[in-house]
Amino acid sequence: MQALGLIETNGLIAAIESSDVMLKTAEVDLVSKEFVGGGLVTVSVVGDVGAVKTAVDAGASAVEQLGDNFLVSKHVIARPDSEIEPLLDDPKAKKIPEEIVEEDSVESKEETPKEKPIGFKPEELEPKRIAELRKIVKTKTNLNISDADLQKMSKKQIITEILNSDKEG
Template structure:
């Protein structure tokens, strides 16, 4: 079963730094990078529960190097199939 992980930052550079670190730390796949507005950017990744959890933990710390702001983060293990429609 796959999991979905999300990290939301204020600033595109911080989001890209987080995604780069996440991809290097675990076997994950980028689902989407959404520009929400007002400088908010959400990175959405998928993979096994353990890989996504590890990637999100690494991504939470990575934004600090750019001076960006971590707004929120979450891991959803075994998301419902209907969730894929909005992603």
């Protein structure tokens, strides 16, 4: 950990706003969100020293725009000692990267039709969105359909073309 940034807010909305701005502003990772009590919420981020400083300043500024009473404090610790890492271990925070990994796996499933060998079944194609079907058509080398014609085709027509190209194989 090169730097640790902390923002403490009154209320969850301000904490979410600060987290959103921090993650969009700089290359930092969200480490934890902790409900301190009495409506206080602390959000922690880690990353390069400059990135964390930038993110915390931007997050604090965004919270101040919500109102005067939402920002309680902000702080950046450059190069914190490694012994404070156990203080940041939050089981909820560890779920964040797992969710991102799951999103990536969903994207890779969408790309699967491009790599799939010949032989689609109608029941595989029906639930797909028309954009996905167009991508499949573009990967078929034995189909000579222009982009303009492809945009004009209905979902049924596109499925028929894909199935016919599989038969011709």
